[in-house]
Amino acid sequence: MPQPSFGVLHDFSQPLPATVPWPAYYAEILDLITDAERFGYDTVWLSEHHGRADGFAPSPLVAAAAIAARTSRIRIGTNILLLPLHHPLRVAEDGAVVHAVSDGRLILGVGRGYAEDEFALFQAPLDQRTSRLEDGIGIIRRTWRDGRTGFEGRRYTLPDGPFTPQPAPGAPIYVGAVAPAAVQRAARLADGLLVYVTAERDLPPRYQAYTAALAAAGRSAATFPFVWTGVAHVAASADQAWSEAGPCLAYLEDQLRIARGEDRPITADDLDPADFLVGPPDQVADRLITLRETVPFDHFAFWGRLPGLTVEQARRGIETFARQVIPAVRAAA
Template structure:
């Protein structure tokens, strides 16, 4: 049942105070972890994007994707997700095509609409323009990768009689994330797949496919899973509590889950887990939950887990990866 599903890792490359490492060694060690994870049996890796963050949250995921391609042989590489409205879609098309060529076609491009005012201000874009920026951006990406002249004119972008070369040999899938119903409908309508955060929106996505006259067999779900998987997951959560709280409170402060001025920050890790996206699983529960998820939603093609929480020591994340590789992955395949 689950043999056609990739199981992988999710990275934000955050390196916050008070745990901050030298960024050169930080990047080198994480690339080493990814190469080791491929040998352990993880078969995908996903990168996310933000800008102007004190902790260095990945500003350049496509650069890192190319570095991962050089360090791995078969691992699938993707973004979950890049902020398409902040980018020039032609430049994004060029960079993504280059990653696809460098990786032998192992790359897919996941994008979303973004939500941080700071980023939009700096890149000269308006939050209110996000829907048109995304839809026109996706159309330009597709035309750019065709090898034919783009010839696009819209509300936000105009691209003339230009060919964007080299074109990818294996065209990346364009995956679109979102949590609100209009964003999920857009993913079903214009993208090659849906990036689901924590399993949210799966039923909405299925309904949107059907309402557009598409088959559920046409669906494609890439699922970022927030489960913390360990032999004693409660003890694991308590041990890395500061890192979990840092992650969830940062997203709340940015407005990922609603207006930041209305949000309440967590000071207790188990409240954050109970009220947030996190789940605590041991191996048996992980196998049961993941098998059920894939049985209920056979369009799921990839499930990936946070490899490292912000500021967490590498050895700490490595222990969880080893546990998943030994106790979970073989039972899913």
């Protein structure tokens, strides 16, 4: 079994009340990303949401360009860019510029989105998000591969003309998907699958949907990565790790509830620590090794700074994971 690669995810959110000025907070995150490159991580992933009071990053490709200027090796991915909220030619151009300034390190991860308030904010029809995603991927493929803009699809018709700067051949496009139909769509259109799962028990069904979709599309797992994004935090003891991460995870769960229209707040006491990769490094490594026997993920990425962690806690966590967890998991592969 090939060795997995590892990454960190950043959404730049800061739970309210924000205590760090935004320029300083962004500087802290950029420093953590350069630390992640120094610690040996393979990829940094950037998310996108809009209209969030906690500063959830709205412009992942702008952040990607800033990261490209600060780093030299680590790959830079969007996980995910909400493609139906953007004109795909604009995304193609911005992504191509990131490829140029990063020497081809961009992994463009896209998805169709789900939050009604975000579609309303951009005056984009929610019921067209699937067709806009499919057309958008087609436009980005066409411009990047052929250096031409001409396209005729269901939602977009573009006149033909030159496209520059054209990325190197094979510039990847991944798709984030959960539902079986969405995973099947990803297997047809994308170069890799992005899956967000926090509880380990939810991962095997996602992997089974992935393998079934690849089989139906006549594609191979050897050339179509399964990228799992979730939660991990390590510290010297289980109690310390949970005392640091638990409130952050409750905050994340609350944000998902709010997005679904629920309003009952929860605390760390409402969560089961066993659902999360939180604990001392040897225990987290053992759980990943065991999980990979049934779900041979190609890449695992986790929050580089859970919302609410201090920068010191985040840096210590990603360094300890890199020094102790990653070598153990790779050695067992």
